[in-house]
Amino acid sequence: MAESILKCSNVSIVFGGLTAVDDFNMYINEGELIGLIGPNGAGKTTAFNLLTGVYAPTSGTIEFCGENVTGMKPSDITARGMARTFQNIRLFSELSVLDNVKIAFHKHIRYNLLEAALRIGRYMEDEIRTDIEAHKLLKIFGLDDLAGETAKNLPYGAQRRLEIARALATGPKLLLLDEPAAGMNPQETQDLMNLIAWLRKEFKMTILLIEHDMSLVMGICERIYVLEYGKTIAMGGPAEIQKDPHVIRAYLGGDD
């Protein structure tokens, strides 16, 4: 059996009186594509924020690649190989598309302050490598023609793709995507899902995908976790999930 690269045990977080994520347990094996679904306000984004260190859990532990990362800072977790996108796009909006990606290569930069100031040593080599790698990524996402464009001027779908490109630039083992298709039209959504499936093959990436629309994840995910009011109401393969009475109630009878 493959190694679990992520393991959450009994993770909870309380905001004031609200338990946004309640006793969350999850494992992800290397190479899996896992879905995290649930109605609005179920706690999906909060779960991402817990995994990536934006919030420290009130209780429970998170293990990533065999290391306890509970309570670590986001930058340290990224350095260990977890990357994410944001539901409400968070690009460096005044910067160029290229610079957005270049920033994400941060941890691969070896030159120090003095080398940077005098442009000596490893500076040139690292900068050229960063430039080339960034262009490669942009090409994969069909953004290379827009490299010089200011990020905020991109069409919505392109901004979403740029966020994924930027996350990949950090060199992750595990990629977390928070509703990457939100706001896209059906054609863009289909292209994106194909791209995700391709990325996974090409980069041997492990992916955790939040999606609001259940039908989208059914086709591509191996296993799916379903959250409602912070609680995990179901976990299993697409076929099981589709038949699960709790899930059907949450999606059909819920407040959505």
Added chain:
Amino acid sequence: MIERKVDALLAVVGLVLFAIIYGLIEADVIGPFWKLNIIIICINVIMSVSLNLINGYTGQFSLGHAGFMAVGAYVSVVLTAKLHLPFAVAILVAAIAAGFVGFLIGIPTLRLNGDYLAIATLGLCEIIRIVIMNINYVGGAAGFTGIPHYTTFTWAFLVMLATLFFIKNFVNSAHGRACIAIRENEIAAEAMGVKIVNYKVLAFTLGAAFAGVAGALFAHSFYILMPGTFSFLQSFNYLIMVVLGGLGSITGSIAGAFVVTGISAALAGVPEFRMIIYSIILILLMFYRPQGLFGYVEITNLPLFRYLKNISPEAKKAMGIDTEDSGKGGKA
């Protein structure tokens, strides 16, 4: 390399400018009054560009830059006037001392945001000034006298040029990009692996160190040094240069220092109107150009420089880098 071509071009422009002004001073076309003002402009360029590193590039609102200048000024005059060390040593130690004070102040205060940081830095700058006023060894409130007049036009201009190169290269490096990412979106920057506290402290320390350099140059431009010079009004003046010139632009900082210092000098003869005219210019500028003269834009973005900056495929090949193996047929 190509970036070096841009550097070389800028260095030539700088040195030609230096030679012209130097010649005009030697030929007495520029008299002592304007010569002093040109030196002050160079010092103010160092102040505004280093403040821009903190406020414009890293997005932290510091309002105590004159405090670091004071540290540099006083440390340097002690070294030259009391310990008779060379000027170059005094400038270097002034930078280290001011940078160190910046580092110590930065660690607790940079956890604060926006207005709180502005108030904290303003307060700490005042504390520095009041502490200096109470040290008799450096003359206290009456001022430090008997300072050797070391700051020539050559010193001021060349140190300014070195500072500009340092900061330009810094902001165009991965370390500078990390600072800019913090300004753009702190949460995203952190998610991209940028250690935000470290980079905020780094930008603050570097900014303070260069303010220390400016302080050393400033102190040795006069025979007497008064602590009152480094009040929060002075910090405010540097902030005006940065905002007027344009946040996040080195070109802007140069322009801001030039315009503000130039206007004050030109209006020196009519002190009663000086503040009024100065204020009107500021209001008009903020009205018609709220991003400042060069907000987030550099002179090196002009077409000529763009052409030079593009890394050509031949250059890449020369470096032994293959460009044509990127992910083909992206969307399989």
